[in-house]
Amino acid sequence: MESVLEVKKINKSYMGRNRKVHAVKNVSFEIYEGECVGLVGESGCGKSTIAKMISRLESVDSGEIFLNGKDIADASGKTLREVYKSIQMVFQNPVESFNPRLKFGESIMEGMINHGVSRGEAKVKAGEYLKICGLPKEFAGRYPHQVSGGECQRASIARAIAVEPRLLICDEVTSALDVTVQAQIVKLMKELKEEMKMAYLFISHDIALVQEVCDRVLVMYNGQVIEDGSTDEIIQNPQNEYTKRLIDSIFEIAW
Numbered sequence: 045m046e047s048v049l050e051v052k053k054i055n056k057s058y059m060g061r062n063r064k065v066h067a068v069k070n071v072s073f074e075i076y077e078g079e080c081v082g083l084v085g086e087s088g089c090g091k092s093t094i095a096k097m098i099s100r101l102e103s104v105d106s107g108e109i110f111l112n113g114k115d116i117a118d119a120s121g122k123t124l125r126e127v128y129k130s131i132q133m134v135f136q137n138p139v140e141s142f143n144p145r146l147k148f149g150e151s152i153m154e155g156m157i158n159h160g161v162s163r164g165e166a167k168v169k170a171g172e173y174l175k176i177c178g179l180p181k182e183f184a185g186r187y188p189h190q191v192s193g194g195e196c197q198r199a200s201i202a203r204a205i206a207v208e209p210r211l212l213i214c215d216e217v218t219s220a221l222d223v224t225v226q227a228q229i230v231k232l233m234k235e236l237k238e239e240m241k242m243a244y245l246f247i248s249h250d251i252a253l254v255q256e257v258c259d260r261v262l263v264m265y266n267g268q269v270i271e272d273g274s275t276d277e278i279i280q281n282p283q284n285e286y287t288k289r290l291i292d293s294i295f296e297i298a299w
């Protein structure tokens with residue numbers, strides 16, 4: 045399998061109100077083509093900071109990030125544009141991630157046009173990607189306020205995959221949705237995994253959800269990756285005390 049992303053000893057600190065917060069500490073991992081990797085851990089452990097550094101919304105303090113073998117940690121100009129195409133993100137709140145004045149079709153086309161696709165082709169593809177994400181192509185004519193939360197999340201996934209990224213980062217994509225809609229989005233993610241040759245980083249505080257979608261899981265605690273292994277292996281045989289508690293908490297709720 046080809047390596048899509050390699051993260052080596054990345055660090056990030058923020059200046060908090062009174063003290064420095066070391067949000068990400070020496071984190072290293074790799075993601076291969078076709079693989080869906082979960083990143084789990086409690087609120088504030090550093091998951092979103094990792095996503096932001098990979099997608100270059102935040103800079104790293106130190107460490108290296110390789111995308112398709114190329115170091116992108118300090119990318120600028122043309123290389124940075126390639127990063128923006130190759131790594132797409134889907135966020136927790138889909139409505140906020142869209143420009144409210146643009147119809148879905150226009151938002152989806154925008155990314156493709158920015159990366160060199162003609163307007164005519166982008167229009168056809170926008171309809172096709174909406175369909176792949178379970179929406180009729182007529183949704184291209186709707187505004188974000190004219191659809192449900194689940195439909196809006198489907199449209200935001202369509203927008204992300206329309207530029208054919210190498211890596212799709214999903215940051216708590218189901219957290220803002222109600223339970224039945226969550227299940228539909230999880231089903232869509234699984235279908236995409238089968239159909240589209242990408243790598244996925246699926247961020248969630250919910251290890252049960254990660255178990256459904258991901259082949260491998262990284263467990264984070266206090267800025268560090270404390271466990272990295274196949275999802276089944278980690279759930280059945282967690283090595284770390286924190287991971288054990290995280291897994292026990294699912295079964296406590298389930299019972």
Ligand SMILES: Nc1ncnc2c1ncn2[C@@H]1O[C@H](COP(=O)(O)OP(=O)(O)OP(=O)(O)O)[C@@H](O)[C@H]1O
Binds near residue numbers: 058060065088091093
């Ligand atoms: N821009 C910022 N300025 C200051 N501190 C920040 C900033 N962004 C994140 N932090 C801090 O860094 C730490 C890690 O935050 P991060 O958002 O990465 O965690 P998370 O695991 O994604 O949490 P959640 O699941 O709640 O989104 C937290 O202590 C947070 O308060």
